[in-house]
Amino acid sequence: MNLLSIDPAAIDWARAQFALTAIYHWLFVPLTLGLGLIMSIMETKYYCTGEPFWRSTSQFWQRLFGINFAMGIATGIILEFEFGTNWSNYSYLVGDIFGAPLAIEGIVAFFMESTFVAVMFFGWDKVSKGFHLASTWLTTLGATISAWWILVANSWMQHPVGQQFNPDTMRNEMTSFLDVALSPVAVDKFVHTVLSAWVLGAVFVVGVSSWYLLKKRHLEFASKSMRVGAVFGLISSALIMLSGHHSAYTVAQTQPMKLAAMEALYKGGTNQPLTLIAGINPFRQPEYEVSDEPPLKLAVPYVLSFLATNDMNGYVPGIRDILDGYTKPDGTREPSLDEKIKRGQCAIIALQEYRKAKKDGAPEEFLDELTNEIRENIPYFGYGYVKDRSQVVPYIPVCFYAFRIMVGGGCLFVLLFLMMLIQPAISSSQNRKTNSLPRERCKGVILWFAILCIPISYIVSEAGWLVAEFGRQPWTIQDMLPTWVGVSQVGSSAIILTFLLFLILFTTLLAVEISIMLRSINRGPDLLD
Numbered sequence: 001m002n003l004l005s006i007d008p009a010a011i012d013w014a015r016a017q018f019a020l021t022a023i024y025h026w027l028f029v030p031l032t033l034g035l036g037l038i039m040s041i042m043e044t045k046y047y048c049t050g051e052p053f054w055r056s057t058s059q060f061w062q063r064l065f066g067i068n069f070a071m072g073i074a075t076g077i078i079l080e081f082e083f084g085t086n087w088s089n090y091s092y093l094v095g096d097i098f099g100a101p102l103a104i105e106g107i108v109a110f111f112m113e114s115t116f117v118a119v120m121f122f123g124w125d126k127v128s129k130g131f132h133l134a135s136t137w138l139t140t141l142g143a144t145i146s147a148w149w150i151l152v153a154n155s156w157m158q159h160p161v162g163q164q165f166n167p168d169t170m171r172n173e174m175t176s177f178l179d180v181a182l183s184p185v186a187v188d189k190f191v192h193t194v195l196s197a198w199v200l201g202a203v204f205v206v207g208v209s210s211w212y213l214l215k216k217r218h219l220e221f222a223s224k225s226m227r228v229g230a231v232f233g234l235i236s237s238a239l240i241m242l243s244g245h246h247s248a249y250t251v252a253q254t255q256p257m258k259l260a261a262m263e264a265l266y267k268g269g270t271n272q273p274l275t276l277i278a279g280i281n282p283f284r285q286p287e288y289e290v291s292d293e294p295p296l297k298l299a300v301p302y303v304l305s306f307l308a309t310n311d312m313n314g315y316v317p318g319i320r321d322i323l324d325g326y327t328k329p330d331g332t333r334e335p336s337l338d339e340k341i342k343r344g345q346c347a348i349i350a351l352q353e354y355r356k357a358k359k360d361g362a363p364e365e366f367l368d369e370l371t372n373e374i375r376e377n378i379p380y381f382g383y384g385y386v387k388d389r390s391q392v393v394p395y396i397p398v399c400f401y402a403f404r405i406m407v408g409g410g411c412l413f414v415l416l417f418l419m420m421l422i423q424p425a426i427s428s429s430q431n432r433k434t435n436s437l438p439r440e441r442c443k444g445v446i447l448w449f450a451i452l453c454i455p456i457s458y459i460v461s462e463a464g465w466l467v468a469e470f471g472r473q474p475w476t477i478q479d480m481l482p483t484w485v486g487v488s489q490v491g492s493s494a495i496i497l498t499f500l501l502f503l504i505l506f507t508t509l510l511a512v513e514i515s516i517m518l519r520s521i522n523r524g525p526d527l528l529d
Helices: 008-049 052-085 088-122 129-158 177-181 184-215 219-254 256-263 303-309 319-324 337-360 364-385 396-422 437-470 492-523
Strands: 163-166 171-174 274-277 298-300 475-477
Touching: 008 052, 008 129, 008 184, 008 219, 008 437, 008 492, 052 088, 052 129, 052 219, 052 492, 088 129, 088 171, 088 177, 088 475, 129 177, 129 184, 129 475, 163 364, 184 219, 184 396, 184 437, 219 256, 219 303, 219 396, 256 319, 256 396, 256 437, 274 303, 298 303, 319 337, 337 364, 396 437
Parallel strands: none
Antiparallel strands: 163 171, 274 298
């Protein structure tokens, strides 16, 4: 790959464009996943009870699901195209691996969704109740399977497994599909991401139901929908806490630098505490090379060691430890950055020599020696392009604060769901004439809080992805390919133009969706009240 002709500005703009598309796309995906399961539960209640109320309720939430579903498809297709337009070096190097889960997602899951979603929307009076219920569940399952394969592709970038580099083709080739599809990173990311989407869907249902209660409209619909959303959200929140612990353990084993950036852990060790908050300047990288910890640090003893190692006294490396090299508790030594750079450069040089020798018809023995040298050093291939220690340290303020927004928001939603379940005045569909004015005001404040949690849930959801993606920088593929190597050889002006076009297009789509959703919510469910 010839890197000399790449416009340096193109790297930043390519990253910005991909981030723009991904952020907008993720505004639509979690509601699709979360609302899909809730509407399926509600239609199941209709199937079991035969009550027209549950049919109208499920139809209402399906209508909102459909609006959001359509917008998500538009942004998702563009996102996949950008791998070829802006990241062609990346696509060439790993397309044989990365393309497989994306192809399965498109062929199996997407067609499954698009087939049964039509039956779900237009088949209420054309197919049997059982077949319609199955179509609703299969639509939800298809969306979830789509998420699985997309997350498998993303997880492989975080932790490349089941592959081997072929010096003859200059490509990474898959050696085990099961290793790629069922890697621990993929499983953890899928579980955690889908659970977070379920929480967002629950918050959305609770918030919309709260609006109806404030307006004193469709009270039975609102109170029963709220109860379903709150119970579903509380269960999802409990599960996400368990998955969060396991995800932290997996990150500690596969991406220790990400964990160190999330915790602003400059110098690691045993018995590490979990930082609650610290005085980190959000606008510049902290001086991790000279400080042992950030100022004004408030932490809970031993918790980080437990999360990262399942041992209260476990060893957790900090940023400087990772840069300087450290010995793991099992006695193995993790190389320093300087050693990784040297080994990466050895891999690059050996690869160049191999290609030249192959072209010149060198003896097989010599080619085998070069092949062995390449395979020995290829795990550090990406480090051969690193010039400075600071290049391999993620931007700590974003990782640190985004992680706390994610966790803090999750705790806030648990409080929300509990309030909705323990407050008879909110969960009941009855107008209570005996309520005093202070009680009514308290009820109104709680309902407004539930509505406010809808935009907060999107911020929290996006914060989780900021942790995942900023935390692995500078790597397009962990340890294998830095971002500045994976970009296409295009001028920055072309990317800037499409960035602005996408910004206008996606913002317009978002405004249109919000407008249609608000009109649909204002219209309310049919056949009620």
